[in-house]
Amino acid sequence: MSDAPKTSVSVTINGRAFEARPGELLIEAAERAGTYVPRFCYHPRMEPVGMCRMCLVEVDGPRGATLQPACYLRVNEGMSVNTESEKVKKAQDGVLEFLLANHPLDCPVCDKGGECPLQDQTLTHGSGETRFIEEKRHFVKPIEIGELVLLDRERCIQCARCTRFASEVSGDAQIAFAGRGDLIEVSPSPTVPFDSVFSGNVVQICPVGALTAKPYRFSARPWDLEQVESTCTTCAVGCRVAVQSSGNRLTRLLGVDSEPVNHGWLCDKGRFTLDSIDANEGSTDPLLASTRITEPMVRRNGALAAVGWSEALSVAANLLRDAAATPGGVGAIGGAALTNEGAFAWERFVRGVLGSEHVDAQYGDGLDPALLQALPKATIDEAASAGTVVTLTGDLREELPVLFLRLRESAVQKNNSLVELAFGSSALRSVARVSLPVRPGEANAVAQAIAGAAHSKDFAFSEGDLAKACGLIGESGEGVVFVVGRPNLAEDARVIEAAIRTLAERYPQATFLAVLRRSNVNGALDMGLAPQLRPGRGFDVSAAGRDTTAQIDAMVLGEQKAVLLLGGCLLGNVVNVARATAALEAANVVAVTGHGGATLAFADVVLPAAVQHERNGTVTNIEGRVSAVTAKIVAPGSAWPDVAIAAELAEEFGQSLGLSSVEGCAKAIEETTGYPALSVLNDDSSDGVVVGREGVVATRGPLDPMAFPGIRSAVTVGLGARTGSTLAVDLTTKSSTTAAALDQVSAGRGVDVPLADAYSLRLNVSRRLYDRGSAMQGSPPMHGLIRPSALCLNHVDLDRLGVTSGTVVSVIGVHGTVSLPVVLDGAVPRGSAEIPFATLSASGEYVLSALVVDAGVYSQIRLETR
Amino acid sequence: MASFDAPSIVLSRKGYADSFTLARYLETGGYVALRKALTMFPEDVAAEVDAASLLGRGGAGFPAGRKWSMLRKSPVSYLVVNGDESEPATFKDHFLVERDPHQLVEGVIIAAYALQVNQAFIYMRGEFALGLERVQQALNDAYEQGMLGRKILGSSFSIDVVVHPGAGAYICGEETALIEGLEGKRGFPRIKPPFFPAVSGLYGEPTVVNNVETMSNLPWIVNNGGAAFAALGGGRSTGTRLFALGGRVKNPGVYEIEMVKNTFRDLIYDPRLGGGILNDRKIKCFIPGGVSAPWFGPELLDLPLGQDEVAEKGSMLGSGSIVVMDEDTCVVRAAWRITKFFSRESCGQCTPCREGSGWLERVLYRLEHGGGRTEDFDLLLDLCDNIAPGLTWPPQQTTICVLGSSIPSSINSALTMFRDDFAAHVKNGGCTHE
Amino acid sequence: MSHFRQDIRQRADELVALYPRSRSAMLPLLHLAQEQDGYLSDEGIAEVAELTDTSAADVRGTASFYDMFHLEPVGKYVVGVCTNIACLLAGGEEMLEHASVTLGCAVGATSEDGLFTLEESECLAGCDVAPCVQVNHRYVRSTTPEEFDTLIDDLRRGRLDSDVPAHGTLIRVRRSGGLRAPRAEVAEQRTEAKAARDARAAKEEKK
């Protein structure tokens, strides 16, 4: 009885002995033993349901050998299995025949044709002839079940993958099975469409062509597609993807099952905004986000005019050189859109060539990177397996969608505890053990309350809930991961930084996952694109430089004469648009970018850069995982990779960065800083390496064409090539990177939070996934999903105002009044109001400039009905 | 001649028009057993049930005492009573819930006490509107009398019973689908293992599921002792049992008779029971235990009504419903109708059941209504074999629940026993029966 | 805000309180929604979703699994005729055909006056009075065409109003109260009982 827990169980598969893991599913054990069991409904990332019955195999038992489903039977000691007997073959052929009885034979017009598990298995196993002479089941042709997804019910084989995904994985069960028996069908509610931000996943995992994506439908045939594996940089989770193109046209992005990161899932923004990269050949106005910048441009007589590279580089160099002549005269903003190699090259350019310390990859909407560097770090996996996770972030589904999936899975499937410091509405709320509502300005007070477990009467949560949260966090914070971000853009970053510091000091055993969310911002910071930071996570406390907000101020004051914008649209990313506009008007502007945008109205020189899927390199995600990005298509027009632009611009200054190529740049990073780059770049099938983790190499498992159909190594049904194990370089980082100790960092020390006034509401400016960024605006299928601006209020405050959802009210802030419709949102804490970032007023101007500018530690607004 | 030596155990109030009222129940010895049980140790009550060797009456025939004792170690969280009775031609539980609801309620409280469960659910077929009302009334009465609720009858035992209406789905009689229905979900049977709700049932907690008739036997067993019950019947089949007799007999109805001591012939022909075949025609075949069971020919009429006796001959006593077909019956139509039932009631999870039942139904429809082909016979048998390999009984299960593997029973029976009838349908371009 | 009438909403809340988890009240709540509207309206479904903490698609999908729930309006009387095996042998098919003629509507359809919806039922567990007919899930004796016509006539004239309520109303006997066994006390009692059981088992083992 007191035996040590078994580490393996012996099973026999087709006469061969195999050591399986205790409790392992037979289908998985068989697969690891090299025996492929056919299947449809089984999906390695979801609970087995045993519906299709394709996986029947013969298992010896007390009643002799019987047919058992391998997909949910768990191995046990001495189990003997035959997967190849006549009986097994007959049963599987029978199931296939049953599945085809009602399945339409429309492969030639079906999107899945050519990459369809059903089609493939039929070709491999099927008899090819049907004994079914009756009329097939008919449904009205495809129905639109949401903005992005179509459903062809005739083709459905009832595997429950999509419905399981919706209820189990993403937790928004807007689709469910309806009907019974052979009338069973997948169905949304007639009143609520399937508008999950994860809807593309159900399309990807559908083993037939029942669910198709509108953006991809009929756009290409599988055999035309070419593919590379890469990393999505739409946000900073770093999901591994297969990027497919037909010729030089991007057609599709598919999630690759990466164990440490995305488990094969993607969000719809990452998946479907491909059009913003290459489908807008028509749009040429550089002020539109939907325009790709393809040629260098120089401002002439007030307008941007296309010129050749040499002219553009020389004009840019002159502007920057002139500005650099005065101390503090030049700086750089941005860099999150760059690869690590690009960021490294630009860092060298700005510090080395321009001699400027004023550089910042964040837009004043993040956190002090020095503080984040000082924290003990957790990976996504560690957060997803921690006994307790505490979030101090905005709604993660809106900010880092796939991280949300991982944390949700942890809470639901693994029953780990989630404690939420809730700043506004949040999709994790329903799975949190405790949710403590926090109003603007309160974060550190709440953190102190947790640290000291003292409850102040003013909090929006009960003493009981506080005690529960403390109980779950424990004394030392052992086994606890704090996920920290910047929930409220209308609040001084110091408030949340102070809260983070409080927790870090109180819980020495806890680790932190910081969630700066903008594409490769983590890589840009690691490459030194921030004051006090140096490439390779170097840190220089003595250095002084301006961050973005300070640079904007300096430009307004005329102290900084020129700015180098590294990708991204400055005006689209700052809260105080009015002040940034004034800064751009005052200074000379050199913009390196692939996308148009409002910022370019102030640009003097525009240098066209290649964007994601057009360049090679590495990127770093929220957990510090470096993975490769791979070019699939050639950048349009004369656009160059950023490394090349930086190098050429340096040449104009008569200097050489010594970085002639991406590979050279990656090599330089690795050699000079020990930060993994070249080795990752060379292994495009690895899941990357986490910076500072000795010797941990994550190799991607074999691609599973049944689980994630459509990915191109899925040539035939069966075991995919084990591409992941081909390269196993030891990527032990050379020098251990500097972790700035907490006491060396000033961020988060003391901030005075003034009392709120009783007549106002404290403002919370939160993020939305479907925002007004260039990806969404530039993508026709996604564009329509950007929600109109609104002000979200709790029902108590709504009632107090005496209005109902939808009423347009006047919102009075420190710098003016704007009108917005109000929307009821029970999750908004009483006494506060939530406005999504980059909100436009009813008349079209950015509202936050009026409400947030110089508002102090947090912003207050008043509402008036008209 | 049928044996009527055994006492009436569950139908003792059959003769009273007001058998469902509290007054009549109390007057006829009601709730005496409960009072007695409450003076015993719960384990001792369970031991009596074990001694009675009471086989479950829901279909599978698993001994109730054994099921309960599997839970000795982990305390049971819920007791769920299966009153979903939807197996075609089964109508015994219908009779019990409408006519003797208090007996059921008393049985449930006894079982709950024996299992030390404090919340029980009676999942009842939604189409039993009157039964639902009668059982609800009985529960209300019992609460009023202090036999339900907090610390019942002065004991330290508290129990709540909730009656849960189903909504029209045969599959919810299958215990794991029933639990899904009780959890407010689609009635999808759960994958097994775990094989018993006792391991993981309602909300994943240990749960005992028992049939209405099984429960209704408990008051008598507590009053008279398990040994007295076990002395009736024979072999593993102890006690009396309700049989629902239907089809081409003179007196269809629910009869309580002693097991094993009586045969199918007794039940069908005894004038006090079935009374023989309608219009005194000849019997062609009969289904011994619900439409999931393989059929028997007249040569097995003298088989005793016992669980093992029937199993030995390759069928089952199942839900205790016996359907009689006479020489005028079209077996093709009968098999078609039964298959249509399964096709309509398949929950739709398993491919062989969902697609296979519909396919079989359409082939049979063709045979019955014209358009049948001789090659359809082999097609039917082969499709059946793909659903339940080997076509033996009990079936080799390739589906999540036994509904799937039950589909072939009637088709296989009809085709093997009456292939000529099928051939005639092909020859005549359809059915020539009335 | 509530789509349910006040009394229905109150009963709904009482139902939810009977179960350890709110979703368990799904089927009774759907019956209740049907009692108010005669069928399951989108509004009714939305309210059940709210009460059970599920989504509208989930509620609708669940409801559509069960034959007794109607997602489209039906007649005041839903007439079910069984044609399953025992009734088939007693003329169920013929009865269904006759019903279709009498009501003037096809199986699955509603009569022109909107009063009757005809359904072919699976076994209704009334095989001793075959062929078996139910109206709104009440057993009504009708084994011959004549009896069926009289039944329909009686229903039309309201003679059966007290026996057969309009479609949707299933159980007219209300539960006389909520749960009475207090959960905390029960939990305590369970622990005690277990301790007593263990002690007794230990004693027996010693013997």
Ligand SMILES: Cc1cc2nc3c(=O)[nH]c(=O)nc-3n(C[C@H](O)[C@H](O)[C@H](O)COP(=O)(O)O)c2cc1C
């Ligand atoms: C398809 C199917 C339908 C069933 N229907 C019923 C039913 O209507 N009533 C019932 O009591 N048991 C039914 N059962 C059996 C139950 O699963 C379960 O064995 C029984 O309720 C246990 O109670 P018992 O041990 O008292 O018989 C059915 C089983 C299957 C596979």
Ligand code: SF4
């Ligand atoms: S065998 Fe049929 S009824 Fe049973 S679970 Fe499978 S599909 Fe459902």
Ligand code: FES
């Ligand atoms: S039943 Fe096992 S894969 Fe579908």
